Amino acid sequence: MKRKITLKQIARELDVSISTVSKALRNSAEISEDTKQKVQAFAKLYNYRPNNIALSLKNRRTNTIGIIIPEIVHHFFSKVISGVELVANKRGYNVIIGLSNESFSKEVINMEMLANGSIDGFILSMSKETLKLQDYHHFNETMTQGMPIVMFDRVVSEVKCDKVIVDDFNGAKKAVEKLIDNGCKSIALITTKDYVSVGKLRTQGYLEALEEHQMPPKAELILKIDESLDYEAHLEALEKEIEQLFQFNPKLDGVFAVNEIYALLAMKVARRLGLDVPNDVQVIGFTDGVLSKHATPSLTTVSQHAQRMGEKAAELLINKLESEFNSADEVFQTVVITTDLIERESTK
Amino acid sequence: MKRKITLKQIARELDVSISTVSKALRNSAEISEDTKQKVQAFAKLYNYRPNNIALSLKNRRTNTIGIIIPEIVHHFFSKVISGVELVANKRGYNVIIGLSNESFSKEVINMEMLANGSIDGFILSMSKETLKLQDYHHFNETMTQGMPIVMFDRVVSEVKCDKVIVDDFNGAKKAVEKLIDNGCKSIALITTKDYVSVGKLRTQGYLEALEEHQMPPKAELILKIDESLDYEAHLEALEKEIEQLFQFNPKLDGVFAVNEIYALLAMKVARRLGLDVPNDVQVIGFTDGVLSKHATPSLTTVSQHAQRMGEKAAELLINKLESEFNSADEVFQTVVITTDLIERESTK
DNA sequence: TTTTAACACGAAAACGTTTTCGTGACTTTC
DNA sequence: GAAAGTCACGAAAACGTTTTCGTGTTAAAA
Structure with a gap:
């Protein structure tokens, strides 16, 4: 040795x-x-x-980016990491990850750990608990100490920093319009509680699309799921709820769900009730994950381009890190990644 | 600021x-x-x-673990990371990740980057290219410099280090036995080329199960996929091959696939050919990922307990890092994680 | 009163770099 | 032959810690 x-x-x-x-x-x-x-x-x-450590100490920069995400076992987040890693490595940076597990305190602890010299800047997506508590002090403190932050996907206007977001509103709107164009008359929405910013925006997109086509939204067609329950338990409960949705609305012929799982469950329930997808009911999901592609019938989705989001976030961060003097002239940008509707078998 | x-x-x-x-x-x-x-x-x-960096320099330890994996957008690998992160954080370590993208050179570069002081030890799974080239010098050099390595899943006997592996052989054997017990007479195997160690072991498990039940293996029932093709292109080609498999073997009533995707494709092809799963043909996959659970019919799989693998790997590494003198008395252990057969709808 | 011990603190080295500045030995120039 | 300039290198500081050892002051012991 x-x-x-x-x-x-x-x-x-x-x-x-x-x-x-x-x-x-x-x-x-x-x-x-x-x-x-x-x-x-x-x-x-x-x-x-x-020795990298010696260099870091001397140069007061580590050439390392910290990523904080709620959950890594998630196609979307791992795809984002993949994008970050790609451009980070290309530009000579390493990537260090921290998981918040959707918990506020773990998010804070993790950020404090990394902020003490281990990294030069953060790329992060907020935990649901943080969104719920609306406590953003740790982000602001981190930035006050001169450590830049780029947020992606789940962002909040109260924190002033660079952001990369999906065009949730228009993505949802386009999806619902697709259903309308395809002849759907009674379109259900399966979404999350409003404190999840992306869920809220997608809900608005749904409403806007209906409105523009003179289709008055009906409360009984909208299912807002509280995701704070345990994941597994939650799935079964959800399935029941979706089943009721179908039963109370026999004329239901379209479903827009704000994620893959919800969309798949809807298809499953529909099939169990003897309805054919896409002939009796058409389904569109959000997030272009692995489930959509391999489902049967495969699922039409709104693609978020997660990898591109990661790449963009990394570029924003590294640019800021390498800009000569990021002193007072703080100007933050918000990059919007446009969505694409990927048509598969669950729509006509 | x-x-x-x-x-x-x-x-x-x-x-x-x-x-x-x-x-x-x-x-x-x-x-x-x-x-x-x-x-x-x-x-x-x-x-x-x-300041962590100053501490690292002084103490000559970073309290950071490096993970090198072929691909993060993979339920199995992200689940492993999740496990590593869990115990690492609990014991005061950070986790830094590097992706090899299944490439030998990226694996080498990434390891060199991290080995220069950034981390205290590695947890890694080899890239396919490394397995193919059988060039393990970078692992051995890293260890010579006093940096411990724990390998998981894809391991190789030529490298002496701690290892965490899945009981691929018995997992596969149990799966095939299940099919036999369920009355299957003609069981196909969809696997990878033999240089992927896990694919090889699973193939052996398949053969062993057949042999013990006096069912002579038939070459035409075994499909060995070369995964070096591009992923997308590859899927279509694969689908064709599976279709031929069914057509050449009309009595086929069972399929064991070494991963989820292959199993799902088999189900898809079966359905297209008018065969019912599980009544006409039963299917079992490997890796308990998100696809299996949400497929229709949901897929019976051999669960690898990826998270537990990650946890175990982290424990092994940290124990080694914190053992007083890991000098000459090098004793390496190999932990075998037993598999469980998770029965779902794709088997009777 | 002198010696010793306890106390509270500071100087300096060390971890491994990079970089500024100084310096001794030559070489050139008039 | 003296002044100036060039060349090739070394000393030391700095990054932010921790830790060993030394030291001055005070209180206790002889």
């Missing part, structure tokens, strides 16, 4: 000073060709690599 | 030395109660937190 070699050791071996070694390796003009060659050869032989 | 406060600044403000501040904050007996109180109050007021 030989420890990694350091400048000091090279210096001692070659009987020169540490400064000389450092300069020789960086090809400084101050050092003679002879010495350079000698040092570089030696360094190569022993596979010298500068 | 006020920078994070340091010991030096506190010292200057309170007109004491840096050492005194440091000791006061760590409640050293060397410092008088008065001074301690004063310093601690001041530190609290300014929300002082020690």
Whole structure:
């Protein structure tokens, strides 16, 4: 077990000073060709690599990006990470992750851990609990200390920072319009409680589409799910609710759901009730995950381009990190990623 | 934008030395109660937190674990990360991730990046390309430099280190036995090329189960997929192959697939050919992912307990990191995570 | 009163870099 | 032959900690 070699050791071996070694390796003009060659050869032989930690301390930058997300076992979030990682690595940054598990306190703790020198900036999506509590002090404190934040997907206007969001409103609207164009007369919405910003926006898109086509929204066609329940238990309860939705609205011929799972459940219930998808009822989901693609029938969805979101977020963050002086002239941008409707078998 | 406060600044403000501040904050007996109180109050007021980078440099340990995986957009791998993160955080470690994208060179580069001081040890699963090339020098070099590695899932006997693996052989065997018990007479196997160790083991489990039940294996029932093709293109080609499998083997009544996707495709093809699952043909997959649960009919699978693998890997690594002297008495263990057959609707 | 012990604190080294500045030995120039 | 300039290198500071050891002051012991 030989420890990694350091400048000091090279210096001692070659009987020169540490400064000389450092300069020789960086090809400084101050050092003679002879010495350079000698040092570089030696360094190569022993596979010298500068210690990142020492560099971080010296440069006061770590070239590492911190990501905080509610949950990694989620196609959307892992796809975002994938995008971040792609451009981060391309530009010489590492990625370190923290999971909040949708918990406010874990989000705070995790951010504090990473903010103490481990990273240069954050890319994050808020936990549901944070959205519910509306307590954003940790974000603002982090930024006050000069550490930039880029938020994605779940954002909030109270926090001033760069943001990357999905065009939830128009995505939902386009989806519902698609259903209308396809002849649906009675379209249900399966969504989340309003404190989840994206759920709220998608609900608004649904309403707007109906309104523009002179279809008055009906309360009994809208199902707002409280996701704070346990995930598993919740699925069964949800299935019951959807079943009731179908039973109370026999003329139901279209469903727009704000995520994949809800959409799949709707298809499942429909099939159980003897309804054919897409002939009797058409279904559209949100988020282009792996479920939609492999479902039977495969699910028409609004694609969020999660990877592109991650890439964009990383670009925004790194640009800010590398801008000469991000001092007072704080100007924040919000990038909107447009959605695409991916048509599959669950619509005509 | 006020920078994070340091010991030096506190010292200057309170007109004491840096050492005194440091000791006061760590409640050293060397410092008088008065001074301690004063310093601690001041530190609290300014929300002082020690700089992690400086600590890392001083202690020569980062309390950070590096994870290298082939792909994060994968239920199995993200579940493993989730497990690692859980125990890592509980024991005071951070997690930093690197993606190899199944590429040998990216794996090497990523490991080199992280090995230069950023982390204390690795948890990794090898890329397919590495398995194919059988070049393991980067693992061995990393370990020679005193940085422990724990491998999971895709392992190889040539590298001596702690390992966490799934009982692929018995998992597959149990699955096939289940099909046999359920009355299947002609069971197909959809697997990967043999260089993927897990694919190979699962294939062996399949063969063993057949043999023990005096059912001679038939070459025409075994489909070995070359995954090096592009993912999308590959799916369509695969679907064709599976279709041929069914057509050439009209008596086919059972399918064991080494992953979810293959199993779902088999179900899809079966349905298209007018076969009912599970009445005409029963299907079992491997990996308990989100697809299996939400498929229709839902898929019986062999669960790998990915999260538990991650937890176990993290425990192994941290134990090694914190064992006083891991010097010469290198003793490596291999933990086998047993599989469970999760029965759902795709089997009788 | 002198010696010793306890107390409270500071100086400095160390972790591994990079970079600024200083300096001794030559070489060139008039 | 003296002044100036060039060359090649080293010393030291800095990044933010922790820890060892030294030291001055005061109180207790002789």
